Structures are given as structure tokens and as C-alpha cells.
Amino acid sequence: MRATTLLNKTLGIKFTVVTAVEFAANGLVCDVRPTTTVARCSSCTCRVRKLYDTRQPRLYRHLDFGGMKVHLRYAPRRVDCPRCGVTTEYVPWAAPGSWFTEAFEDTAAFLAQAAAKTVVSTLMRVAWETVGSIIERVVARRRPSDPLDGLTELGVDELSYRRHHEYVTIVTDHATGRVVWAHPGKNADTLRLFFQQLGAERCARLRAVSVDMSQAYITAVREAAPQATLVFDRFHVQRLAHDALDQVRRGEVREAPTEDRKALKNSRFALQKNPWNLSDIERAKLSEVQRTNRKLYRAYLLKETLAAILDRRQHSVAKTKLVEWASWAAHSQLPPFARTAKTVLKHLDGIVAYVATGLSNARAEGLNGKVRAITRRSFGFHSAWSLIAMIFLCCSGITLKPARAYPVPPSTHQTL
Numbered sequence: 001m002r003a004t005t006l007l008n009k010t011l012g013i014k015f016t017v018v019t020a021v022e023f024a025a026n027g028l029v030c031d032v033r034p035t036t037t038v039a040r041c042s043s044c045t046c047r048v049r050k051l052y053d054t055r056q057p058r059l060y061r062h063l064d065f066g067g068m069k070v071h072l073r074y075a076p077r078r079v080d081c082p083r084c085g086v087t088t089e090y091v092p093w094a095a096p097g098s099w100f101t102e103a104f105e106d107t108a109a110f111l112a113q114a115a116a117k118t119v120v121s122t123l124m125r126v127a128w129e130t131v132g133s134i135i136e137r138v139v140a141r142r143r144p145s146d147p148l149d150g151l152t153e154l155g156v157d158e159l160s161y162r163r164h165h166e167y168v169t170i171v172t173d174h175a176t177g178r179v180v181w182a183h184p185g186k187n188a189d190t191l192r193l194f195f196q197q198l199g200a201e202r203c204a205r206l207r208a209v210s211v212d213m214s215q216a217y218i219t220a221v222r223e224a225a226p227q228a229t230l231v232f233d234r235f236h237v238q239r240l241a242h243d244a245l246d247q248v249r250r251g252e253v254r255e256a257p258t259e260d261r262k263a264l265k266n267s268r269f270a271l272q273k274n275p276w277n278l279s280d281i282e283r284a285k286l287s288e289v290q291r292t293n294r295k296l297y298r299a300y301l302l303k304e305t306l307a308a309i310l311d312r313r314q315h316s317v318a319k320t321k322l323v324e325w326a327s328w329a330a331h332s333q334l335p336p337f338a339r340t341a342k343t344v345l346k347h348l349d350g351i352v353a354y355v356a357t358g359l360s361n362a363r364a365e366g367l368n369g370k371v372r373a374i375t376r377r378s379f380g381f382h383s384a385w386s387l388i389a390m391i392f393l394c395c396s397g398i399t400l401k402p403a404r405a406y407p408v409p410p411s412t413h414q415t416l
């Protein structure tokens with residue numbers, strides 16, 4: 001069998017023929033060309049007869065062959081497209097502007113959905129930053145053309161990255177638990193962009209939108225979808241109480257005599273965890289706080305009580321309990337909780353709406369954790385858009401399979 005035939009079969013790329021093969025310093029180089037005689041424009045895929053010029057040969061990285069790097073070599077022509085002007089011709093093996101074949105990109109993206117970043121970049125032998133741009137291209141061709149169709153209940157969330165200096169706004173469909181939109185920034189204008197893309201007609205069909213208690217998001221939702229119920233999900237309400245508790249604890253650490261400081265510092269996790277999740281040591285730490293620091297223990301009880309109220313099923317009961325809680329917090333002589341009480345009263349209707357609708361349930365919180373894990377993994381990407389592409393890759397329902405090639409059509413034998 002000739003080497004070119006062997007490679008034609010092994011590479012198995014549609015509309016592509018291998019014309020020559022040679023070894024280079026770092027692996028195998030295959031000269032290829034498209035089987036179509038008339039060139040196509042890469043931006044509109046139209047057939048264009050008028051050629052402009054031919055570029056220098058370039059290398060496109062393909063999947064390894066028996067552990068050896070494989071590059072496809074081709075000198076792309078430039079065409080003079082009547083619609084787009086002078087563009088590079090379309091090649092069947094790679095996306096426009098990419099130096100990797102689609103098979104390589106799909107495999108890298110498949111790995112990036114699940115594996116740690118060192119696994120992806122070591123196995124595929126590409127820099128992690130490059131994986132970021134690969135994912136952007138894969139997401140662009142795999143996402144549904146209109147992911148904003150049929151939305152009725154939404155969640156809006158801000159995500160911080162780069163050590164909390166930059167933000168991305170994320171919109172989730174509560175019905176499917178999928179991320180449907182994301183954009184850098186976290187102000188009202190960021191969210192207005194989403195509503196512009198959604199359009200007035202689809203905005204009018206929104207029944208409920210859950211947001212954190214930031215005025216920016218509230219303003220944008222009220223403008224675009226005044227008919228939708230604003231819901232403040234428990235994740236954010238409870239975070240207020242967590243933060244207040246932590247402020248009280250830090251204040252107590254500062255004022256405590258030096259010998260007591262360490263114990264107070266160590267109580268942090270015991271105070272923040274759910275009581276039924278405590279280890280024996282943490283339970284002991286908590287009783288220690290109860291015995292020695294009444295202020296801090298009061299703060300702990302405030303946090304736990306708020307969580308218990310949000311577990312309620314009847315919204316009228318929850319409303320009464322929330323008002324009682326706010327009054328207790330306001331008179332607790334703990335300034336951080338007095339502030340939280342004001343916030344809770346200000347947003348009372350939206351918090352009660354959470355109890356009434358049950359929106360932003362465990363699923364949304366699970367998604368939140370997943371997105372945060374992805375953010376940590378994406379550290380080292382060069383732009384917010386690479387991070388957003390990674391979030392879409394993992395949380396918007398994209399199913400990928402690693403690329404496979406077969407010597408005979410797959411229908412005639414068992415495929416895996």
C-alpha cells in the first residue's frame with residue numbers, strides 16, 4: 001500500500017486528498033488539497049472562480065498518528081468573492097482562521113469538558129491559552145443557532161474571576177438548568193444587552209427572573225420585563241447572612257486578647273457550615289463559641305434562623321417570619337446584621353417570591369458551583385471570552401465526541 005493511501009484512510013477527512021508524505025523534525029507532514037476544483041470563499045462558503053493569489057504553504061495540526069504529531073500542509077489560495085471581497089479560501093479540514101483541524105479541535109474541547117487543564121495541554125501538546133481559543137471556535141460551531149428561544153424563567157448571576165477584579169454576567173434557563181447567555185461586565189448595561197438580543201416579544205413572555213440584590217440587575221429587569229416576578233434567590237440572601245456573620249467574627253478576633261484569637265479564627269468553618277454537616281471537632285468548636293462568646297453565637301443563630309425561614313413552604317408564613325427575623329437582627333446590637341435586616345426588608349417581596357416559586361433551587365446552586373470550578377480551571381485564558389466559551393462548552397448542553405476515523409464506513413462494524 002502506498003503511504004499516501006495509508007494516510008488518506010487514516011486521516012479520513014472528507015473532501016480532502018493526501019498528495020505526498022514526509023517526515024519533518026517534529027513528526028509527520030502530509031501535503032493535502034481539497035478535492036473540489038473550484039475554490040470556496042471562507043466567510044460565505046460560495047464557490048468563487050476568480051482567484052486572487054496563493055499564500056505561503058501553512059501547517060494545520062491534526063490528531064497524532066501512533067503518538068506522532070501530524071501536520072497537514074497546504075498553500076491556501078485567496079479568492080476575490082463578489083460578496084465578501086478578497087478572502088482566504090475555505091478548506092474542508094479546518095475552521096477559517098484556525099491552525100488546527102476540526103477533528104483536533106473537537107477532541108481537545110471534548111477533553112476540556114471534563115479533564116484538568118494540565119491533562120488537556122499535555123495530552124494534546126498545545127499551550128493552555130491555545131486551548132482557550134480552540135474552545136471559542138468549537139462553541140461557535142456547536143451551540144444552537146438561537147439558544148434564547150422558549151425562555152420563561154431565568155436566573156441572572158454575576159461571576160467574578162481574575163482574583164475578583166473582573167466580572168461576567170451569566171443568564172441561566174431555570175427550566176433546563178443551562179447557561180443561555182454570558183457577557184463581560186456586571187452593570188445594568190450588561191444585562192440590557194441580553195434583553196436587547198432577546199427582543200421585546202420574548203421579554204414579554206418572561207414569567208420570573210431571579211437575580212441577586214444588586215440594583216443594576218433589578219433596574220434592567222424592571223425596564224425590560226416589568227410583568228415578570230422578581231425573585232431573590234436564597235443563595236444570595238443566605239450569602240448576606242454569611243458575610244454578616246464573618247464580619248462579626250473578624251471584629252471579635254480583632255478585639256479579643258491575643259491568647260483567644262486563634263480559637264476564634266479557627267471557628268470560621270464551624271460557624272459557616274450547616275449544623276447537620278459538622279464534624280465532631282467542629283461541633284466542639286461551636287459549643288466553645290456558645291460558652292465563651294455570646295455575641296458571635298447570636299450572629300450564628302441569626303444566620304441559621306434565616307436559612308430555616310427560607311426552607312418554609314408557605315410564603316405567608318415565611319413573610320411574617322422574615323419580618324420578625326429582621327426586627328431581631330436590627331436589635332441584635334450587631335451592626336452587620338442590622339444592615340442585613342434593612343436589605344431583607346427592602347427586598348422582602350422578592351425574597352418571599354423565592355419561597356412562593358421555589359426558583360433557584362438546588363439545581364441552580366449546583367450550576368453555580370460548577371461554573372466556579374470551571375472559572376478556576378480556566379485560569380490562564382487570555383480573555384473573558386475564552387472563559388465564557390468554556391462556560392458554554394460545559395454548561396450549555398453541548399455534546400461532543402472525540403474524533404474517530406474508520407477504514408470502512410462505521411455502519412458496517414461496531415463503533416465505540
Ligand SMILES: [Zn+2]
Binds near residue numbers: 045
Ligand atoms: Zn464570500
